[in-house]
Amino acid sequence: MTDGGSVKGEIVASCEPLMPPGTFFVGGHPIAGTEKSGVEAAFATLYQHRRCILTPTEATNPEALAKVERMWQIAGSDVVLMDTFKHDRVMGAVSHLPHMVAYSLVNAVGAYDRCDENLLKYSAGGFRDFTRIASSDPVMWRDIAVMNRDALLEMMDFFAGWFADLRRLVESGDSRGLEQFFASSKGYRDGIG
Amino acid sequence: MTDGGSVKGEIVASCEPLMPPGTFFVGGHPIAGTEKSGVEAAFATLYQHRRCILTPTEATNPEALAKVERMWQIAGSDVVLMDTFKHDRVMGAVSHLPHMVAYSLVNAVGAYDRCDENLLKYSAGGFRDFTRIASSDPVMWRDIAVMNRDALLEMMDFFAGWFADLRRLVESGDSRGLEQFFASSKGYRDGIG
CATH class of the missing domain: 3.40.50.720 (NAD(P)-binding Rossmann-like Domain)
Structure with missing residues (x-):
């Protein structure tokens, strides 16, 4: 079986x-x-x-x-x-975490109400490609989030740490640090085609 | 001009x-x-x-x-x-924030070293589509992050709040809350085609 x-x-x-x-x-x-x-x-x-x-x-x-x-x-x-331990971390990182990020991003932009119209109206191709996975089945992803809880929390915290680092670079206007952060990411990303 | x-x-x-x-x-x-x-x-x-x-x-x-x-x-x-105020918030939300999220995500997954091989090796189509914008020019994005600092920080904090909410739902295994969170996001996302 x-x-x-x-x-x-x-x-x-x-x-x-x-x-x-x-x-x-x-x-x-x-x-x-x-x-x-x-x-x-x-x-x-x-x-x-x-x-x-x-x-x-x-x-x-x-x-x-x-x-x-x-x-x-x-x-x-x-x-x-x-x-199974490695599988759940691999998938936690390259699949489950991105879904959590995408779902959160779309909820945040969709719920933002400090302008006089909904900001999603202005989403262009980049936003649509980036957030396509937020159209995935909520019931399936509920079950994945519940079943892979430990690995997913580990990955969410790991991501949140990097995001907080980037926030600090933006807040301090650290041009050199920002460019290094983005270049490092581009290097990883270009490496997977 | x-x-x-x-x-x-x-x-x-x-x-x-x-x-x-x-x-x-x-x-x-x-x-x-x-x-x-x-x-x-x-x-x-x-x-x-x-x-x-x-x-x-x-x-x-x-x-x-x-x-x-x-x-x-x-x-x-x-x-x-x-x-200009509205423009910078619109773009902060639908373009600049997603880039910050994508750059952070790729750095996090790329830097994760608790497995015996790099997890990016296992990235499939979803991850590649989701992170394509992390291949964008680091110098241009450095300048955008510096110039749109205030709106970008506002959007990053807004996103981080939603992400932290989701983390709490995952940690507590709140099936109902998770499904609602994902369904809300899917609703927004399906609405923009």
Whole structure:
């Protein structure tokens, strides 16, 4: 038995002990998808050339793992193995945290009421691209936020620290520090294409 | 004389008194562009069907304003007039704040070192779209952050308040509150297409 959920620690820890003798649970998570949800949002090439993370434990039967791995390879995915702890931090950082940031940003701009009209009216392409993930399914993201609580809080605090550093640079008008902060980020970002 | 800079308060306040008698400064800002900078990043349809904000003051000559307005209309823009204070808050919210958030997010994820490899390696399409603006020119954004300091600090604090609210919902595992937070944001976001 396998799954495709976005959080692995709690799912694997809960499912593994429930398996009947001779059967195995292999946690899985394809890193693919859009801001749309549900079966209707699927398309034939969704998993091609995308990573799929599997999270075997010490109890995982090697043949069961190989079978699940083969299934994802047939779907076109590049399978990567890691433990559930690392999976939940990887996804906390590159997926869950950005969603929390985007949801917060859109709520903030949408709720800002110190001008005589709603500021969202002036959003251009950059804002729309940046906030597209805030259109994601609230129920799915509620469940992810609840299930990946510990890793997500860690990532939210880590981000908040960087954001607070940047705020201090803006407040003090530190040109040199601001340019270094932005250049460092651009360096990371350009590195992932 | 006009300009196309991203901040208007400081530019208009500085330039207006310098104009020789019989000449006028009209602050302008076309809301168009990509994460690329420089003349080479221009294309013929860049301004078509995009808003261009002009920020006349009480001292602005109506004919000078009409001339600049006409120039942007010929380029295909929809001209909007507002004062510099509002302009700097509008852009602080829908452009400058998202850039600060994106730069901070990429620095945070890039600098995270509690796993055995860099987490950016696992970034998928969502993260790439979300952080594209962190590839923007660090020098230009340094100047914007310095020039729009007051409005930007206001927006950064406003965002940080929403983000802290969300953190509390995650920490307490408040399913109902989380779903409402995400649904509110999705509502705003879906509204801008």
